[in-house]
Amino acid sequence: MRRPFAVRAGALLGGVLFSGAFAQLTGPAAIPASAADGDKGFTIEDPRITESSGLAASRLHPGVYWTHNDSDDGPYLYAVDSATGKTVARIALAGVGTPRDVEAISIGPGNEIWVGDIGDNLGGTWKYVWIYRLPEPKKLVDQTVKATQYVVKYSDGPRDAESLLVHPRTGRVYIIDKKEDGGHLYEGPAKLSVSGANVFRPIAAVDLWATDAAFSPDGSRIAVRGYFGGISYAWNGGKIEREGRLDVPLQRQGESVSYSADGTRIMYGSEGAGSSVAAEDAPEGASSGSKSPSGGGSSSASGDDGGSAATGGVKVGALAVVAVCAVFFGLRRLRRRG
Structure with a gap:
């Protein structure tokens, strides 16, 4: 939204x-596409991708990033070669309903793709949202893949969200809601159920108007981005601790974030036709994500999201x-x- x-x-x-x-x-x-190293940044060339809202680095196919459109496309995922910016496969999801507002994508253990149909264009009034899970195809060709659909509710009522995270080791699913004055990290059940609703509960505050978030490949930290900035958090089993600001590049409409498959870079995506995916070095320590003094005291959305x-x-x-x-x-x- x-x-x-x-x-x-x-x-x-x-x-x-x-x-x-x-x-x-x-x-x-x-930043132009780099034929030698896609993790230096690339441009999405596919004219079908006009509202790229999520981004996830494939671990099965080096150099490939998965993305999807927002709410005006259908149950489709696109595999984009970061060396050329070209789509190498379009996946149609079978076994799910008509998507409403797909906002996020993540890769979990066993190379499973998780898709978050978690946006709420009605301003947080839908009684439930959906998550889809499917195996990542071993061969990148246009195909249809059967997905599992889960119903999600929040313990404290409906809300808008654009950030879906799946821990790369435990497989547990998390969501961050989208609020101007900062949201919360919501934790799903240890194992999602296909029968009935899966209730997500808030476990930690997030100091950002979050448009996406991603786990590092080792699961030790998360990167949370907004329109104008981002924050790196140490994971600590879900008791997140702020490390510092992320160096988020200027983009037309900053929507997505993903670590590169090796964890050395953070990739930032944006919406629009021919949108760019920019790369920045990932933080290596507790303070390397911040290039300026962080100062003491509490944080505000404007302070953290504005540079x-x-x-x-x-x-x-x-x-x-x-x-x-x-x-x-x-x-x-x-x-x-x-």
């Missing part, structure tokens, strides 16, 4: 930072670009869905 973001970001930032926006709009283009004082000059122009683009894409989505 991005319409509130477009309206608020545009109103707050558009007029104040217009001059910075003009300077940024005439600046360098997005640091050390890079304030760059961030001002960056925020302006995001504001202008947000208004454009938000209005386009309103016209299309109205």
Whole structure:
């Protein structure tokens, strides 16, 4: 659900930072695809992928990233070769209903793909959402794969969410809800059931308006991103501890995040036709995710999601670009869905 973001970001930032926006709009283009190493960043070339909302690095097929559209496509997943940006397979999910708002994708133990149909375009009013699980195909060709569908409810009522995480070792499923002033990490049952609803319960606060999150390949930390920034957390068995800010790049509409398969890079995806996936070095220690002093005291959504004082000059122009683009894409989505 991005319409509130477009309206608020545009109103707050558009007029104040217009001059910075003009300077940024005439600046360098997005990171190009690298034929030698896709983990340096790439551009999604498939014209069918116009609203890439989730991203997950395949462990079965090196250099391949799985993605999907938001809510206007169907039960499809796309395998994208990061060396070329081209789709090498489209998977149709069988055995599930019509998706409503697919927002996230994750790879669990045994190379199983988990898909989160967890967005709520009605503002957190759907009584339940869905999660789909399917085996990752061993051969990357267009095909139909049977998936298992799970019904999900929250212990404290309906909510919007765009972040689905599956622990790479335990296989336990987690969701982070999407709230401007920060959300919560929700833990699912140890084993999901196909009969009845699976109740997810909040276990920790998250200091971000989260649009996606991902486990590191060893399960020791999670990366949580928002529109303008991100945070690295040590996992600690679900008792997450903040390590520092992530160096999230400027993007048209930042939606997705994934660790590379080897855990050395964090990949950041965005929506829109021909959208870019940018790469940054993954944090190696408790403080390496932050390039500026973190300071003491409690965090706020605006402080954590808006960049640091050390890079304030760059961030001002960056925020302006995001504001202008947000208004454009938000209005386009309103016209299309109205």
